[in-house]
Amino acid sequence: xxxxxxxxxxxxxxxxxNLMIEICKLDVSTLYLFKEQSHKGRCIVAYNKHxxxxxxxxxxxxxLFMKDVTKAASAIKKTFAPDKVNYGAYSDTLPHLxxxxxxxxxxxxxxxxxxxxxPQKTYLSDEEYSERIKLIKxxx
Numbered sequence: 001x002x003x004x005x006x007x008x009x010x011x012x013x014x015x016x017x018n019l020m021i022e023i024c025k026l027d028v029s030t031l032y033l034f035k036e037q038s039h040k041g042r043c044i045v046a047y048n049k050h051x052x053x054x055x056x057x058x059x060x061x062x063x064l065f066m067k068d069v070t071k072a073a074s075a076i077k078k079t080f081a082p083d084k085v086n087y088g089a090y091s092d093t094l095p096h097l098x099x100x101x102x103x104x105x106x107x108x109x110x111x112x113x114x115x116x117x118x119p120q121k122t123y124l125s126d127e128e129y130s131e132r133i134k135l136i137k138x139x140x
Contacts, residue, residue: 008094020044
């Protein structure tokens with residue numbers, strides 16, 4: 001299957017490191033903190049095997065993946081108290097099953113609209129990333 005070539009989630013290369021930081025492994029996926037933090041606590045849950053669509057998963061794998069997504073979203077809610085968590089699973093240009101978990105806050109950035117990939121270019125220090133990751137892990 002050649003569609004694995006140049007997949008940052010499979011290759012786990014510099015492209016991945018430039019965009020996100022691994023928080024931990026979940027049952028069938030990996031949880032990452034998205035480095036661009038305009039939406040405080042934004043994460044990605046990426047399925048560990050190279051598939052692109054939910055319907056490509058067997059029923060049990062789909063159940064486990066959605067439990068991972070739910071577990072991560074719950075940890076984000078407990079950690080950062082957003083008013084809503086948005087879920088995005090596009091994969092137009094990166095054909096690997098993953099969900100963006102985007103905390104949204106009333107009267108905050110892009111409330112009531114679709115989130116952008118890198119809206120305000122909000123990046124943190126290494127210490128700030130570490131602290132957010134620690135807090136998320138505590139709430140998983």
